[in-house]
Amino acid sequence: MKYLSNAATLKLDAGKCAGCGMCIEVCPHGVFRLEGKRAVITDPDGCMECGACAVNCASGALAVDKGVGCAAAIINSILYGGEPSCDCTGKSNKDSCC
Amino acid sequence: MSGTKKPDFKLAGPVKGPSCACNGPGGTGLKNCCTAGKQKPPYVTGTVRSAIGEVWRVSTGLTPSDKWGIVKCRTSSYRNDYKVEAGLYAAGQPGRGSDVLVTANYKYSFDVLRRELKGISAWILVLDTNGINVWCAAGKGTFGTAELVKRISLAQLDKLVEHKRIIVPQLGAAGVSAHEVKKATGYRVVYGPVNAKDIPAFIEAEYKATREMRTMGFPVKHRLVLTPMEIVPMLKKYPLFALVILLAFGLQPSGILFRSAFQGGLPFLLFGLVSIFAGAFLTPVLLPYIPSRAFAVKGWIMGAVTTGLSLVIFPRFNPILLSMILLFFPLASSYIALQFTGSTTFTGMSGVKKELKTGIPLYLISTAVSAVLLVIYKLIEWRMI
Numbered sequence: 031m032k033y034l035s036n037a038a039t040l041k042l043d044a045g046k047c048a049g050c051g052m053c054i055e056v057c058p059h060g061v062f063r064l065e066g067k068r069a070v071i072t073d074p075d076g077c078m079e080c081g082a083c084a085v086n087c088a089s090g091a092l093a094v095d096k097g098v099g100c101a102a103a104i105i106n107s108i109l110y111g112g113e114p115s116c117d118c119t120g121k122s123n124k125d126s127c128c
Numbered sequence: 129m130s131g132t133k134k135p136d137f138k139l140a141g142p143v144k145g146p147s148c149a150c151n152g153p154g155g156t157g158l159k160n161c162c163t164a165g166k167q168k169p170p171y172v173t174g175t176v177r178s179a180i181g182e183v184w185r186v187s188t189g190l191t192p193s194d195k196w197g198i199v200k201c202r203t204s205s206y207r208n209d210y211k212v213e214a215g216l217y218a219a220g221q222p223g224r225g226s227d228v229l230v231t232a233n234y235k236y237s238f239d240v241l242r243r244e245l246k247g248i249s250a251w252i253l254v255l256d257t258n259g260i261n262v263w264c265a266a267g268k269g270t271f272g273t274a275e276l277v278k279r280i281s282l283a284q285l286d287k288l289v290e291h292k293r294i295i296v297p298q299l300g301a302a303g304v305s306a307h308e309v310k311k312a313t314g315y316r317v318v319y320g321p322v323n324a325k326d327i328p329a330f331i332e333a334e335y336k337a338t339r340e341m342r343t344m345g346f347p348v349k350h351r352l353v354l355t356p357m358e359i360v361p362m363l364k365k366y367p368l369f370a371l372v373i374l375l376a377f378g379l380q381p382s383g384i385l386f387r388s389a390f391q392g393g394l395p396f397l398l399f400g401l402v403s404i405f406a407g408a409f410l411t412p413v414l415l416p417y418i419p420s421r422a423f424a425v426k427g428w429i430m431g432a433v434t435t436g437l438s439l440v441i442f443p444r445f446n447p448i449l450l451s452m453i454l455l456f457f458p459l460a461s462s463y464i465a466l467q468f469t470g471s472t473t474f475t476g477m478s479g480v481k482k483e484l485k486t487g488i489p490l491y492l493i494s495t496a497v498s499a500v501l502l503v504i505y506k507l508i509e510w511r512m513i
Contacts, residue, residue, distance in 0.1 A: 031346055031472075034421050037479035055319050055337075056301035058344040059474065079476035080267065082301035096302070097477030098267050100470030101423075104480055105488075114477065115268055 038077035039095035044068055046091035053083035053092060169212065171242070176218040179287045185218045188246045194239050201236050203356040210235045214256035216283040220249030224290040227331060229320070230276065231297065232257040232265050244324045248331065251288065255279055266303030273305045277312045285315065295320045295327075295335070298342060344473040351412045354471045358408035362464055369400050376502055381510055395442045396453075402438050403457040406430040407464025412471075423475070424487045427465020431458035448508070452501040459494045463487070 040061070049067035054060075059076040062069050062083070069091070071077075081096030098104075103114035168184065170191065175182040190198075201207035214233045219242055228251045231241045238254060245252075255275045257265035265271035280294070296304055298319040306317035321330045321341035330337050373396045378389025410430045411418065418426040435457045439445070445453070466487060469475040507513045 031416050031474055032421060033475045034479040034482060037482055038476050039478050052306065055342070056298060058299065058322055058342070060339060060343045076474070077476060078474050079478060080302040082266075082298075085303070085305045086301055086307070088307040095478060096267075098470070099472070099475035099477050099480045101466040101480050101484060102470050104477065104484055 032075050033078070033099070035075045038074055038079055039093075040071060040074060040077040040079065040083075041093045042069060042071050043091045043093075044070070046089050048089045048091070050088065052086045052088070056082040056086050058082070171212075171239075172217075176221065178218075178222075179224070180284045183216050183218045183251075185220075186242050186252065188219055188242050188244075188248075190239055190243055198236055198239070202353055203360060207234075207236070209259060211259035212238045212254060214254045214279070216288070217252040217254065218250075219245040219252060220247070222249040222251050224288070226250050226289065228253055228285060228289060228294045229327070230255060230279075230294055230300065232260060232262045232271050232300075234259050234261045234265075237261045240324045241327075244327050248328060251283075253279055253283055253285075253294070262297050263299040263302075266300045269303050271300050272303035273308045273312075276304055276309055276317075280309075280313045280315055285313075292316055293318055293335075295330075297324070298322050298337070299344070346415075346473045348413065350473075351415060354468075355409050355412050358412060358464070358468055358471070359404065361467075362404045362408050366400060366404065370397055373397060373400070376506070379506070395445075398441075399435060399438060399453060399457045400460075402434045403431050403460040404464060406434040407461035408468070410434070411461070411465040412468050415468075415472075422483055423466050423469050424462045424483050428458050428462035430465065431461025434461070446505060448501055448505045452498045452505070455494050455501070456498040459491060463491050 047068050049064060049069065051064055051069070053062045053069050054064060058080065059073070059078060061071055061073040061076040063072045064070075077094070078099055079094050079096055081094055084092040084094050084096065098114050100114065107114040171186050171194070172184045173187045174185045176185045197206075197210060201210055212233050212235045226249050229241065229245075230253045231237050233254045233256055238252075241252065255265075255271055256279075257270045257275070260268070260270060262271050276294075276296070285294070292315050294309075294315050294317055296306075296317050296319055299322055301319055304317060306319070309315060309317050318335050319337075320327060320335075321337045322344050323341070326337070326341045330341060370393075373393045374389040375384070377392030377396070378384040378386060380388060407427045407430065411423070411427050414430070415426070418429055420426055420429070432454075435453065439450075439453070466480075466483060469480045469483075504513070
């Protein structure tokens with residue numbers, strides 16, 4: 031299953047890549063491959079912009095406009111402001127300890 | 129919001145004895161934070177002695193009540209407050225060489241992990257994600273570097289185990305930065321498989337995950353269990369829709385007539401249910417087989433097909449009402465199907481934004497046009513035009 035083509039914002043700066051392979055380890059959609067000790071994006075449309083690769087890239091070679099692919103979250107952020115988030119409850123900062 | 133902003137009084141941990149974290153930072157204003165003397169939750173079957181004191185041992189079997197909890201999480205807002213206490217737990221008889229597995233304090237996540245640990249001795253480090261699952265909490269950052277670093281120190285991992293390896297679920301990687309955790313604590317984050325069921329094989333293979341274990345599929349079984357939480361919220365909005373429809377059809381110059389409300393409104397009430405069924409059930413279940421990659425289009429197709437089929441039951445419709453039905457209900461299915469983007473494993477934010485950019489104006493305009501058509505129909509009915 032693939033989502034819209036050419037929509038994902040994933041960018042790889044091959045010059046900065048150290049070839050550690052961490053992006054391959056964390057990507058839940060297998061969009062990367064190592065080719066000659068450098069990561070390459072082999073399936074850009076497979077990217078769901080979770081941001082795991084960029085967060086775990088120690089050399090800062092990856093950038094992605096990280097966010098949740100959820101219509102309700104995006105509509106809520108348009109209506110009420112803030113970043114789209116998975117918090118469907120609408121409640122935040124619940125003051126319950128333990 | 130990020131985990132770093134959380135008040136420190138949430139430093140609860142089910143580690144008993146002198147290591148209780150209640151006297152930690154933010155020692156004032158504590159409430160309920162100490163496990164000592166607290167009643168054991170039903171999934172705790174005993175204690176394990178360790179270098180840092182006694183640690184609660186959890187059962188690796190799920191009770192009927194745990195399973196019923198999963199059903200409720202899948203069907204209602206019960207999932208919004210289904211938590212275990214964050215902190216350290218034990219599975220089996222772990223020692224200084226045992227693995228440390230990290231999870232979220234959503235009880236469903238915790239249950240799924242311990243269920244897979246039959247015959248495995250390991251430590252379980254539960255992060256406080258405010259009862260949200262690993263994947264969603266990682267996106268939000270509450271399952272994140274800061275919380276993990278904090279829990280490593282609270283659980284005194286350096287005394288508890290002799291190695292420097294912690295296994296974090298791969299779906300937590302969006303919130304956890306392995307190199308930053310290493311820098312802050314010295315612990316090497318090893319990303320485990322996507323699914324907890326692969327953990328035994330992953331450990332067996334010396335922390336190597338196969339490509340299958342690393343990738344997140346979306347089989348029909350997973351899509352199916354998600355549909356109740358698509359259908360239920362829509363059904364909650366349905367009475368309002370029904371009220372509007374019954375009022376619109378019942379309203380006559382002489383007042384509100386129940387007879388005309390039901391005679392005229394009934395088919396519309398049915399179309400409403402059909403469009404929910406098409407968008408919240410058929411689209412998710414048949415997802416890969418419906419043409420187009422856009423969820424709005426997939427939903428519209430299913431809505432058009434089901435509305436068309438339902439029209440067979442009511443063959444004779446006023447042309448104005450017919451155009452309203454054909455305009456409104458497939459688009460309602462389209463909108464409902466778009467909501468499913470929040471539950472899939474493969475839709476990204478940029479794509480959803482792209483869909484909404486054309487979708488929202490289209491939904492608003494078509495709803496307005498539908499309302500106008502209904503008004504025109506009423507005016508003709510009342511012989512006013």
